[in-house]
Amino acid sequence: DAGVTQSPTHLIKTRGQQVTLRCSPISGHKSVxxxxxxxxxGPQFIFQYYEKEERGRGNFPDRFSARQFPNYSSELNVNALLLGDSALYLCASSGAGTGWYGYTFGSGTRLTVV
Amino acid sequence: GESVGLHLPTLSVQEGDNSIINCAYSNSASDYFIWYKQESGKGPQFIIDIRSNMDKRQGQRVTVLLNKTVKHLSLQIAATQPGDSAVYFCAENRPAGGTSYGKLTFGQGTILTVHP
Structure with missing residues (x-):
């Protein structure tokens, strides 16, 4: 079975540009x-989506946005990039069902802002 | 603010030794704790987890201990191998309520180096 897949693996952007990162969760997982x-x-929480709805948001500016599609894949968008946005962006999927979290991470997208 | 922290940022051991990595957490409402291993250039890899209603859980060569009285979590790795060298993070899940699965809050991380 495929794990959590993220694309692209690496990305270089210029300050002020916009970027879109993509994530496909493990088959059957509904939360990203x-x-x-x-x-x-350590990783810092940005967003959580479940069943295409935002269920949680971390302490990040409005330049960061995300969405989840009917097939449960997700996109993270960052506008007006700053040098400080350079980081590894990780996607984690978790299974549905009461009391089971099972967060599994992808390998991430390395974003460099120059 | 509330956080998950680690007592030791680095740990160096000899191959074959047992390793213990410690973690303190501050949110008594956290219901689930996970240890992750992260190698350079990769995402965090699940090692073992434990729910708040448990004190101990064992996996293959790894054991997690949870002491809710002092809000302390530890990861024990038996017969440490060079391939165990990585950064280890503890994470706590804080339920957000309702239908939310909550969010993971990660500690600073401990660098484990295993010498052959």
Whole structure:
């Protein structure tokens, strides 16, 4: 079975540009979460989506947005990129069902803003 | 603010030794804890998890202990191997209520180095 897949794996953007990152969850998983991991730190929660609705948002500016599609895949959009947005962006999927979390992470998209 | 923290940022051991990585958490409402291993250039890899109604859980070469009284979590790796070298993160799940599955809050991370 395929795990969580993210694309692209690496990306270089210029300040002020916009970027879209993509994530496909594990088959059967209905929840997708996005995390930002700056070098040398632990991942920081950005968004959680379940059944195409936003269920949680971390402390990130409105430049960050996301959505989930009917097939449960997800996109993370970041507008007006800043140098500080350079990070590894991780997607995690988790299964449905009472009390089971089972977060599984993808390998991430390495975003470099220059 | 509330956070999950690690006591030791680095841990260096010899191959074959047992390793213990510690973690403190502050939110008593957290109901689920996970240990992740992250190798350079990769996403966090699930190692083992434990629910808040448990004190101990064992996996293959790994054991997680949860002490809710002092809000402490530890990961024990038996017979540590060079392939275990990585950054280890503990994470706590904080239920957001309703139909939300909550969010994971990660600690700082501990760098484990295993010398042959």
């Amino acid at each position: 979460s996005w995390y930002q991991q700056v070098l040398g730190q």
